[in-house]
Amino acid sequence: MISTTIIVPNKAGLHARAAAKFVATATAFKSKVTLGNSDKSVDGKSILSLMLLAAPQGSELTLTLDGADEDTALKAILALLEQRFGEE
Numbered sequence: 001m002i003s004t005t006i007i008v009p010n011k012a013g014l015h016a017r018a019a020a021k022f023v024a025t026a027t028a029f030k031s032k033v034t035l036g037n038s039d040k041s042v043d044g045k046s047i048l049s050l051m052l053l054a055a056p057q058g059s060e061l062t063l064t065l066d067g068a069d070e071d072t073a074l075k076a077i078l079a080l081l082e083q084r085f086g087e088e
Contacts, residue, residue, distance in 0.1 A: 001066040010084040013056035018085040023047045025080050031067025
């Protein structure tokens with residue numbers, strides 16, 4: 001299991017388009033992916049769950065991956081965040 005803190009980088013936060021890209025990346029892997037804040041933790045492979053986090057730019061979220069391909073999944077998700085979901 002890997003757990004790390006991430007910061008939502010893009011101006012619009014984790015809105016529908018960014019959440020869809022996150023889900024597309026996460027579902028490419030077998031590992032379980034969860035994303036959460038101090039109030040709740042949600043399935044990182046569910047766009048509706050991610051939208052419920054209502055995470056604006058600068059939000060600190062805990063990303064947890066658990067599975068055989070967790071290292072590769074983490075690298076892919078961090079790359080997506082580094083690219084600001086391809087929006088900026």
